Structures are given as C-alpha cells and as structure tokens.
Amino acid sequence: MAIVECVPNVSEGRRRDIVDSMINAVGRVRDVRLLDHSSDPSHNRSVLTMAGDPAAVKAAVLALFEVAVPAIDLRSHRGEHPRLGVVDVVPFVPIAGVTMAECVVLARETASDIAARFEVPVFLYEAAATTPARTNLEDIRRGEFEGLAEKMASAEWAPDFGPPRPHPTAGATVVGARMPLIAYNINLATDRLDVAKQIAAAIRHSSGGFRYVKAMGIALEDRGIVQVSMNLTNHEKTPIFRVFEAVTREAARYGVTVLESEIVGLVPAAALIGAAEYFLQLERFRADQVLETRLRDERE
Amino acid sequence: MAIVECVPNVSEGRRRDIVDSMINAVGRVRDVRLLDHSSDPSHNRSVLTMAGDPAAVKAAVLALFEVAVPAIDLRSHRGEHPRLGVVDVVPFVPIAGVTMAECVVLARETASDIAARFEVPVFLYEAAATTPARTNLEDIRRGEFEGLAEKMASAEWAPDFGPPRPHPTAGATVVGARMPLIAYNINLATDRLDVAKQIAAAIRHSSGGFRYVKAMGIALEDRGIVQVSMNLTNHEKTPIFRVFEAVTREAARYGVTVLESEIVGLVPAAALIGAAEYFLQLERFRADQVLETRLRDERE
Numbered sequence: 001m002a003i004v005e006c007v008p009n010v011s012e013g014r015r016r017d018i019v020d021s022m023i024n025a026v027g028r029v030r031d032v033r034l035l036d037h038s039s040d041p042s043h044n045r046s047v048l049t050m051a052g053d054p055a056a057v058k059a060a061v062l063a064l065f066e067v068a069v070p071a072i073d074l075r076s077h078r079g080e081h082p083r084l085g086v087v088d089v090v091p092f093v094p095i096a097g098v099t100m101a102e103c104v105v106l107a108r109e110t111a112s113d114i115a116a117r118f119e120v121p122v123f124l125y126e127a128a129a130t131t132p133a134r135t136n137l138e139d140i141r142r143g144e145f146e147g148l149a150e151k152m153a154s155a156e157w158a159p160d161f162g163p164p165r166p167h168p169t170a171g172a173t174v175v176g177a178r179m180p181l182i183a184y185n186i187n188l189a190t191d192r193l194d195v196a197k198q199i200a201a202a203i204r205h206s207s208g209g210f211r212y213v214k215a216m217g218i219a220l221e222d223r224g225i226v227q228v229s230m231n232l233t234n235h236e237k238t239p240i241f242r243v244f245e246a247v248t249r250e251a252a253r254y255g256v257t258v259l260e261s262e263i264v265g266l267v268p269a270a271a272l273i274g275a276a277e278y279f280l281q282l283e284r285f286r287a288d289q290v291l292e293t294r295l296r297d298e299r300e
Numbered sequence: 301m302a303i304v305e306c307v308p309n310v311s312e313g314r315r316r317d318i319v320d321s322m323i324n325a326v327g328r329v330r331d332v333r334l335l336d337h338s339s340d341p342s343h344n345r346s347v348l349t350m351a352g353d354p355a356a357v358k359a360a361v362l363a364l365f366e367v368a369v370p371a372i373d374l375r376s377h378r379g380e381h382p383r384l385g386v387v388d389v390v391p392f393v394p395i396a397g398v399t400m401a402e403c404v405v406l407a408r409e410t411a412s413d414i415a416a417r418f419e420v421p422v423f424l425y426e427a428a429a430t431t432p433a434r435t436n437l438e439d440i441r442r443g444e445f446e447g448l449a450e451k452m453a454s455a456e457w458a459p460d461f462g463p464p465r466p467h468p469t470a471g472a473t474v475v476g477a478r479m480p481l482i483a484y485n486i487n488l489a490t491d492r493l494d495v496a497k498q499i500a501a502a503i504r505h506s507s508g509g510f511r512y513v514k515a516m517g518i519a520l521e522d523r524g525i526v527q528v529s530m531n532l533t534n535h536e537k538t539p540i541f542r543v544f545e546a547v548t549r550e551a552a553r554y555g556v557t558v559l560e561s562e563i564v565g566l567v568p569a570a571a572l573i574g575a576a577e578y579f580l581q582l583e584r585f586r587a588d589q590v591l592e593t594r595l596r597d598e599r600e
Contacts, residue, residue: 003595035594051595095591180591244580260583266591269569272576279579280544283560291395291480291566292592294335295303295351 002098004106005035005051005180006061009089010068011077013039013046018071022048025063031056035266044079045088049266051095054102058110061090062117069118073169074145084141084148085120085171092128092177095268096293103177104128108160111175115162118170121152122161125176130160137174145171179212182232182271183264184240186247190256193219196226199250203228203243210246212238225259235268241275302398304406305335305351305480306361309389310368311377313339313346318371322348325363331356335566344379345388349566351395354402358410361390362417369418373469374445384441384448385420385471392428392477395568396593403477404428408460411475415462418470421452422461425476430460437474445471479512482532482571483564484540486547490556493519496526499550503528503543510546512538525559535568541575 012018019039026034032052039046050060065087072086090110092103104127111122129135133156143151148166151157158164159172166172188196196217201207204215212234218227228247232238248258270287277285287293312318319339326334332352339346350360365387372386390410392403404427411422429435433456443451448466451457458464459472466472488496496517501507504515512534518527528547532540548558570587577585587593 003592005591033595035591051591240580241576258581260581262582262584263589265589266594267589269573269590269592272573272590273569275576275580276541276572280540280575281558281560282562284562289563289565289567290569290572291305291335291351292303292569294566295333 002054002102003051003095004054004057004098004103005049005093005095006057007047007049007091007093008061008064008087010046010048010064010072011044011074011079011083011086011088012068012072013044013079014041018067019046021067021071022046022064025067026050026060029056029060029063032060040081042079043081044077045081045083054098054106057092058106058113061087061110062113065114065118065120069120069167069170074171075169077145082138082141082144083171084145085167085173086169087120087173088141089125089137090173090175091126092175093180094177095180096270100127100177100179107175107177111161111173114173114175115159118167119163120167120170121159121163121165121172123172123174124160125174126178128176134160137176140174148172179234179236180266180268182235182240182267184230184232184243184261185264186228186230186244186261187220187223187259188226188228188251188256189259190226190254191219191224192254192256193217193226195251195254195256196228198254199247200228200230202250203230203246210238210243213243235271235274239274239278240271241278244275302354302402303351303395304354304357304398304403305349305393305395306357307347307349307391307393308361308364308387309383310346310348310364310372311344311374311379311383311386311388312368312372313344313379314341318367319346321367321371322346322364325367326350326360329356329360329363332360340381342379343381344377345381345383354398354406357392358406358413361387361410362413365414365418365420369420369467369470374471375469377445382438382441382444383471384445385467385473386469387414387420387473388441389425389437390473390475391426392475393480394477395480396570400427400477400479407475407477411461411473414473414475415459418467419463420467420470421459421463421465421472423472423474424460425474426478428476437476440474448472479534479536480566480568482535482540482567484530484532484543484561485564486528486530486544486561487520487523487559488526488528488551488556489559490526490554491519491524492554492556493517493526495551495554495556496528498554499547500528500530502550503546504530510538510543513543535571535574539574539578540571541578544575
C-alpha cells in the first residue's frame, strides 16, 4: 500500500468549533489518519498533518474544503501569517511506495476537484508547478488575499484550475507536491557559536553547501553548547547520513566533536534505513526485506 | 497495531496439494499475511512465514492445524529432518508494538487451543518454556515421533497442554516464543580464510563472544573473498551495529577492511533504525517519530 502525507494549512486558528469540525471531517475518511494538528491564534492559522492511502488523502482534503469554505470568510480574517485562501496551502508528500511523480498527479487531480466542486481557483506549486515562476509558494502568495483580484487580472497569474478570479470569501488555494521536511539538529560538544555558524554556512545550499539543506548555527544557552540546526528538504537526494558525516568532518577541523544529533517531529522510515545501509555498508539490500514494508505491500 | 511473526514448520514437503491447502487456509484469515513459504522434499517439510495482528496469527495457526492434522499421518512420514509432529514447531516472534512477554502469552493461548481442538499434546519452548529442560527445541524433539510414546510415559515429559500421550497420527507440537533471527554476513576485502575464522571465533557466543551471535568464517571462492557469516538471535540485546563495529575492529587487527555487509531475508525495521540511531548519535528519539509506525499505531 502506498502512503502519502498531506499537510493542509487553513486560515483559522482561533475558533475552536470550526477547527474541531475540520478535524472531525478528516477523521471520518477511511484509510487516512490525522497524525498531528496545531492551531496558532496569532497567525490565525491551523496546520493538519494527515497520511494514508493516496485516494483517501485526496478525499480527506475535499472533506476539509466542505467544512472550511462555508465556515471561514477571508474578508474578515486577520492574522500575522500571509495567506491567499481559506484552505491556503495543500502539499502532498511521498512517504512510502509512491513516487514524487505520482504525488504530482494526485495534486493535479485534487486541484481539479477543488476547482470544480468549490469554484476556488487553484495554483500548482513546487514539484507540481506548471511554470518556474510558480515553484516557490511565496511568489504565488505575494499580495495575499487582499491583492489577489488585481494579481489574477493579469494573464501571468491565470490559475492552473478553476475560475480566473478569486472566490469571494475563500480566495485561492495553492496545491502541490514536495518531499517530506526533516527537522534535524546536530549538537556540538563546545560552546563556540562561531564554530556552529561556520559549519552551518559550509553545508547549507544558500552558501554553497548541499542542495537540500537549510542550516543555521545557534547557541543552546541553558546547556552551554551550540547546535547546527537544519531542515533537510529532500532526504533522498541529500541524505541525512551525508549531512551527519560532513558536519562531523567540519567540526573536527576546529577540534570539536559531535555530542549528539536529534530529529524533531516525524521522519519517514526510509531516511533512517538509508542511514543504516550507509554505515553498515549494506549491499544488495531491498526495501521489501524490511518485514513491515512487506506487510504493507501485501495488504489488500 | 501490534505485529507478530509466526513461522510454523509442517511435516509435509512433497505433496503439493496438501501444501497448497495449508497456504490457502492461512490466506483466508483476515489481518494476517503469508510472507514466505518453502517446501523441502528431502526433508519432507514446509516452512510458512506469516505475520500480522496477534489474534489473527493465532487464528491462522489453528486454520493450519485444521488442514494439516487430517491430511498428514506421521506413521508413514519419512524425511531427513527430525520431527515430533504433523505441525512440528510453531514459534511466535515479536516484530513491532508487542513484547516478548505478550508473545509468550499468545504462545500459551494458542497451545491451549491446539490441545483442546485437536487433542494434540503441546510442549512450550524457548521464551515460553515452563522449565529450563524445555528451552531448547532439540531436547524436546530428541527421539522424534517414533520415540514419543515412550518419552511421554515419563512424568518428566508430561506435556504443557493436552493429553499425556501422542496424538496417534499427529504426534505432538512444540509451541513457543523467540526473537526474530537475522541472517547477517560481513564480507572482508581479503581472501584470507584464517582471518574470517578468527573474527568469527572472537564474536560468537560459543567461544566467548556476544551472547546472541552465531558465526563462522567461510570463503566465497568465486569472488576471491571471505565472509563472516552470522545469525543474530536477539537484535535487541546484541544489536547489529555492535556486531558490525566489533568485526570492523577485529579485521583492522589483521590489516583487513570490511568490503560490505548483507542481510539475507527479512529484517524488522527496528533493527535498522537502531543502527541509524547509533551511528547518527541520535538522542531523545522515539519509535513513534517514524511516520509509518504512527500510521500503524493509529489504525483502528
């Protein structure tokens, strides 16, 4: 069985009853599980993390729209976080037994259904983007709901699906496909913040490092140590073990050792199994040798 | 959801129709999957590997008895492999979300049902054994089916469940709980067989090494290299990464490096994730951070 993760961001983080209705709507869909949800009142925004069978995840997104579109009116929505729509962003994430290309197809099908059923225009982003100008979420969202009618009046910002103008109360939705984010930190056995900052600069994409690494050096004041704090945005292409090895080598340059590392939040099993394969020098290993994978694949 | 593996050994490896009936019987049980099966005509024995929900695995074992007991008569059974019963051995193996103690309970419940429904006496072995004399399968099986009536006549060999005499055609069954076996090999970048043999001697339990390691050194003639060939009998107490590190260090003693390692057959995800935790120096990591584990736990 394939597993897709989906992390819809909704523009409601204050009214508990509406958030609960959305949670319940997702919970009623078979073969999908809500793994996490959090609401931020100052952002006035909620993030739902769900995962399961691809068709079920799509059904859960539509169930979420069913509740959110009539309940939330962006004309009166205020919050610190930028937003374009009631259901603002819907990323699909391949976890197991599914490719990125399949998640792009799923994103397009979901976008088509959203447009048809709710008359909400949809922009495709990241791996599902139809033009490089729409790869980055922030470029699509610039101007926010308040500037959307004017933005969409230009041919350049015709939506990928749905009407060529914003939904009056629900704005527009950005749907796409991306790899899972892994929040990964490496703590160093030193209090030298300059060392953490120099290592972060060496390994992050923006300053010449690995393509799928965002990193910064920070001090953990209460523990008297420093941390290389990272987001790994594509663990298949920039694997966790390669980042660990690089940080370890860079630290040695300063006579510093790695104290420990940590993963914050969820991680796909494949990212850790890949690390085991690397360090154990495993050859001829296939994912279906993992007993749990075999169980999933053979489930009807 | 908990996952238990079960690997029944049945005394029939020649008549395809009977083996197929057993496979079909297991296949009809919900929430259990047959992961593998193999039949050896010279042993006249078949091994079925199944896994799933604990109650479902128990139901599948009883379904297997339902087919095997009427179809197989040990009085006319001939084969090279020692055997005591039609369904000879039934080990339950904890894979995920279940403890060894729970597998022992499952073994006892299954044994009780086997005795009640089929009038087959059952001996408990390994982690489920009721006395140290019954820990090892070979001690229970010594004398085989042909010597069983005489053996059971002594109070020392009263069964743990069922009648105090063999079933006339089905003998007795040995039911128990054990950890999963991991077949793990490390190939060395040398053709020096003495090095592989000395490393195997250093790390195996029988000659003073790790408690849950069986090992021997063999030559891979066609590749011109040697191998430390191992069975890891408890990956929680003697983890795969510790064995890898020890072999790597011992090899360095002879100026030899590890070329690669390999896992033959199935491995629980936890054994590989444990290796990732070790090498990445992961701290504060919980199994429920693995996305797939969360999905399993939350499934209804």
